[in-house]
Structure formats: structure tokens, C-alpha cells
Amino acid sequence: MSSVAISRKKPDEPGVIAKFFFYLLMILGALVSIFPFYWMFVVATNDKDAAFHIPPLLTPGTQFLDNFSRVLERTDFFRALLNSVVVSTSVTVSVVFLCTLAGYAFAKYEFPLKKTLFVFVIATMLVPAQLGVLPQYVIMAKLHWIDSYKALIVPAMVNAFGIFWMRQYITSAVHTELIEAGRIDGGGHFRIFWNIAIPVVTPAMATLGILNFMNVWNDFFWPLVVLKNRENYTIQIALQQLFTNKDGLDFGMIMSATFTATLPLLIVFLLFSRYVIAGLTSGAIKS
């Protein structure tokens, strides 16, 4: 295939100069994408004023632990990290389970209003969640869920994107014959779902899980509204709280915290980038 393509391209095969400029542009763009990560690390490992050095400092230093110890003086960083882990994990487990269940029903069952209900699910994706924030807050207050994990977990337990994504995958990956066979063997509906469908769709569940974990981990608006007590802060709120100039902005400290909070996601992303990108683009391709 490739040799054919090359021979066809011959007439307008780009020259060395075109190639050079092509890669120059691509690399420049990539540098813009990466630089803030590197810069985060540079500021996190140098002294307090490194951020405003002239000319800018571009090499990592050795002060990371110093900077980070000042984070621990100001905030309970690890508590916030733990809160985020607990919330993101609970939401993700629930989202993956409930969305797979609903996606399976939409893919493999026949029932009245199925099409309408599915279109409705898709349509809800276009409604910005922030618009209902006031009543949501009031509901949480009535339930006495302000300042509790429940306020962060329960409303997020299932979402439209997840249902859409799992339905698309299950439609093509789970063969109806397998389900029929399971039914003839006398398996219950849930048993068939659990023993026959789930093992086939684990890759899609993994993608959904990673995407969802990142979203919950990065969420800021809703936690800001419902969390009041310092000890309940998620990591994003804790980071934002560091950014106050009561005693001058200590960017070494701020960046050491930001870097530590970003690193886990960066590692997860680099390990599973293929799944992450596949999941994010699927929505666009199919709609």
C-alpha cells in the first residue's frame, strides 16, 4: 500500500525544504503544548521568585521539597488529595456500572419509546449543568448534604455521554446470539448482562472510566459551591486556596502543589492515551 501511495505521489512529492518547515511548525506547536508542564516543574523546583526571573529561568532547581513543605504548612494537601481520590473513584465506579447497564438496555432490548428516550438522553448532553446550580444547591441544603461527599457523588453517578458511548460499543461488540443462548440456558437478565456482556465490553468500560475519573478529578465549580469546610476540600479547591496574595504570591509553593496534583493524571494519560483519545473522539464521529 505504501509503495503504491508513494509512486502515485511522485509528481508533487514535497521537497526537503517543505518537509523541514512542516516539522519545524509541528514541533513549535508541540513545544507550546508541553512548555507549561515543564514550566510548572521549573518553578516548582526553584526558589520563591523564580517565576519572575529576568531573563526567565529555564532549568529545574533543587528546591522542590522546600517549596512543598510550605504547601503542607498552609493546607492539608494530602487530605485534599485523598478526598479527590475517594470522590473520583466512587463516581467512576458508579458511572461505569450504571452507564454500561443503561447502554446495554438501549443496545440489546426492545421496549416502547426506546428511540425517544435515547434521543432524550443525547439531548441532555447539550444542557449546561451550571444553569441549574441554584436549585441543586438548595436540594443539597435540604438533604443536609452540603459539605459531604454525597453532594459530589450522587448527582454524578450516571451520565448521558457514558450511556451513549456504551450503547455504541455494545451494539457492535455483544452478539445477540450470545444473549439468546444465555437465555435458553435459563440465565436471568442481570446474570446474562454480568456474565456475558460485561466481559466483552471491558475495553469500552476502561475508556469511560479513565475519562470520567479525569473529569471528576478536574471539576471545580460544583465542589466550590457545596464544600465549605477546609477538611472536605477536593484537590482543585485546595489548589485555588493556595493562590491568595495575603503574604505575597509564593509561586514556588503553588507550583509544587499544582505539579504534584497534575502528575498522577499525566501518568495515567500517557499510559492510556490511546483509549482516552478514542473515547473523546467517538462522540463527534457518531453524531
Add this chain to the structure above:
Amino acid sequence: MADTATAKSSQSVPQKRRLLTETVRSRFTAYTFISPFFILFAIFGLYPIVFTIYLSFFKWDALGPMKYVGFKNYELITSDPTFWIAFSNTLIMALMGTVPQLIVALFVAVMLNSALNKFKNTFRILYFMPNITSIVAVTLVFSTMFGNNGMVNWMLNTFGAESVPFNSGWWGVKIAISSMVMWRWMGYNAIIFLSGLQSIPTDIYEASKIDGATRGQQLRYITLPLLRPFILFVTLISTIGALQLFTEPYVFLGQSGTGSTRQEGVTMVTYLYNEAFKNGFFGTAAATAVLLFVATILFSVLNMMLGREGGETGGKKA
């Protein structure tokens, strides 16, 4: 797919009563499986939106009794200059953050898709990386670069330009915030455009080449028209997102601990947030939410209409 359908119908031979209960049971199971979404959406999605509209006609501090005031809340906010500043800020930053971003993203996607590119996967990952950082982290990093004595001003100075007050200037703040939005979303949108480019069958290009089409003509008559659904989708999502802008200005301008009503960067959602959670005016905040919702719908419809028009003229040319 067709043979599975026939397999299904051949299965439904058994006695009628068995079949009926089996159908009922399977329907019941399906409804049970999808019910969590609808229950949660009813409570935390639909009801809040309806209640927001209701609330916008009342005076309420979220604690005491609600008092019906008619359209008073709407009059109050539309006569508040800060509301209009928030409104225009939101639109200006939506334009500044979205339009250049989508154009760049389109170019990046074409380059990523180019046959010249031998490192497609690597570049795809690199360009996508900004999107995994939280908005808070992005804002914090960009505040160091866009400080009044920060790296960006240093670069401007070395090129002989004057420093821009990114922390406090009317345009400076908007440029800084739009840059954050652009950095975080450009790669994401480029990847979506790329998946669109990859869905265009290559034989169309081959055929047009035989007919003597140049690269520019291919871009104009094949790539752009076929990419239109993707461009529409991305523009729609970006517009909706841009109108909800909150975290960047809130964090970036909130460093003094006073919140984020500073006029250079106040947006519709920061205005709403402050009305409700700082000042305790839930009624006016609800009215703001309703107006924002209306604006969102208007812009989405406008988006689709413009998209359709563009498509029609494109069709005529081709």
C-alpha cells in the same frame, strides 16, 4: 445485524402466554436498567432548570420565605451595569478564545493528517496533553507566565513591544484568559477535526487528482464541505462552553481573596455565582441563569443556521 434479527424471530415460537410474560419481563428489565439515569436527571437536572425559571420571579435569600416579585429581578439585573459588562465580557472572550482557536485547530488537524507526518501518534498525544490538566492548574501556571513581570511581557519587551498589564488591564485580562482557554482546548478540537478528516474516503482525493484538482481546490471542494458536520459540532460545543466561562476568571482574578467581580474579567457565570453565593440574592441569580440559558439557545440556533447557509453555498459551488 440482519441475521441476528431473524434468529430472534425464530426464537419466539413457544406458547403465547410464556411469550407475553417474557416480553413484559424483558421490557421491565430494560426500564429498570435505564431508570437510574432518568431518576437522577429528573432530580438533579430537569427539576433544577424548571425551578430556576420559577425562582427568577421571586425574591429569596435561600433561607427565609420566598416573595413573588414578578419581573422585578429581570429589571434589577438589566439595569445593573455590571451585568452588561459581564455579558459583553463573556461574548468578547468567547470570540477571542474560540475563533482563533478553531482556525488553528483546523490547520493542526490538516497537518496531523498530512502524509508528510511520520509521527502521527506522538504529535497527537503531545497536542492533546493540555486538555488533561485541570482548569485550576492551567490558570495557576498561566498566571505566572502572564504576570505583569512575567515571561510573556519579557518576550514582548525583547521584541521591542511594551508590557501589557495582563493582571489588571481591560484587554490584558481578556487576552490572558483567552490564552488559557485556547491552550487547553486547541488540541482537543484538533483531534476531533482529525477524526473527521480520517473519515473522508481517500479515493475521493485520488479521483479529484485524476481530474486535475490542485491541493487548494481539494481543500476547498472536498475537505471543508465533508468536514462541515465536524466543524458545526465543535463550534456548537465550544460556544456553549465559552458562554459558561467561570473557573479561569474566578481563579485568575480571585487572588486577593475578594472573589471575582472585577470588571475586566467578570463573566455571566461569575456574576451569577456572586449574586447567589456571595450576596445571597437567589432571585436575581436565577434571572441571570435564565437569561444565560436563553443566550445559549439563541447562539446554538444561530450557529446551526450559519452552518446550514455555509453548507448551501458550498453545495452550489461544487
